[in-house]
Amino acid sequence: MSDPHGADGAPPNHIHIEKKKVGWLPWLIGLVALLALLFLLSRCGHDNTVAPPTARVADQPATPPVAVEEIALPNGKTVALQRETLNYELQKYLASDAPTPRTFTFDKLNFDSASSAIRPVDEPTLVALARILDAYPKAKVRVEGYADARGSQVDNLKLGADRAAAVASALVAKGVDSGRIATAAGGETRPVDTNATEQGRSENRRADLIVTAK
Numbered sequence: 001m002s003d004p005h006g007a008d009g010a011p012p013n014h015i016h017i018e019k020k021k022v023g024w025l026p027w028l029i030g031l032v033a034l035l036a037l038l039f040l041l042s043r044c045g046h047d048n049t050v051a052p053p054t055a056r057v058a059d060q061p062a063t064p065p066v067a068v069e070e071i072a073l074p075n076g077k078t079v080a081l082q083r084e085t086l087n088y089e090l091q092k093y094l095a096s097d098a099p100t101p102r103t104f105t106f107d108k109l110n111f112d113s114a115s116s117a118i119r120p121v122d123e124p125t126l127v128a129l130a131r132i133l134d135a136y137p138k139a140k141v142r143v144e145g146y147a148d149a150r151g152s153q154v155d156n157l158k159l160g161a162d163r164a165a166a167v168a169s170a171l172v173a174k175g176v177d178s179g180r181i182a183t184a185a186g187g188e189t190r191p192v193d194t195n196a197t198e199q200g201r202s203e204n205r206r207a208d209l210i211v212t213a214k
Contacts, residue, residue: 073135079128086209087128094136094214104209105192109167111205116145116162118170126167129209130174140213142182143167148201149188161185167207182212 068080071091081088086104093102108125111117118126133139145163147156164183172178186208193200 073132075135077131077135079131081128085125087125087132090129090209090211091132091135093211094132094139100211100213102211104211106207106209109207110202111163111207113148113201113205114151114159116159116166118166123170126170127174130171130176133171133176133180136214138214139211140180140182142184142210142212144184144186144208144210146186146190146204146206146208147188148204149191149195150201151188153187157185157187160187163205163207 068082069088071079071081071088073079073091074095079087079091081091085107086109090104093104106125109122110119112119133141143164145160145165145167147159147163149156151159161183164185168178168181168183171181188195188204191200191204192206193203195201195204
């Protein structure tokens with residue numbers, strides 16, 4: 001009987017060929033799996049770039065607009081005012097029988113450090129104030145200027161006086177009779193906030209309005 005194996009125990013040629021064919025199968029399966037994985041990853045990346053997260057932005061609440069009330073003045077004119085501002089409270093006070101004097105602190109009239117210049121952002125406040133005073137011609141006011149606690153008392157008194165004068169001049173330029181406006185300097189006295197922070201010092205660089213007659 002002939003030996004089923006060849007020299008050195010090698011199997012016949014047809015059996016060796018079958019094993020070589022079977023050896024390619026794992027490589028083919030691995031290649032297909034790799035291509036499938038690359039396809040899935042490309043789809044995921046595509047989805048992330050195409051679909052921006054607009055839903056999250058849309059869900060954020062919008063900032064509510066500031067309520068503005070149109071106030072009818074006794075001279076037939078109107079003025080648009082926000083609630084809880086100096087001008088809003090002032091026009092209510094001038095229309096009432098409440099006695100004088102009464103002090104109002106400007107909520108939107110502050111000064112840069114070491115400056116008495118009226119900032120452009122505060123111009124609308126003075127425009128509305130002049131419109132209100134024009135509607136109440138008997139009203140007289142005193143403007144007091146203040147400073148933060150930095151600097152000497154002498155310098156701060158001068159700075160306060162300059163700031164009061166700047167407010168008075170702005171009102172006169174808008175049509176208010178200069179004889180109805182007095183000025184005074186408070187310097188660093190009567191702070192409305194702490195002088196230990198920049199925000200507090202900014203609040204103290206201000207002007208007050210005192211109604212002395214109406």
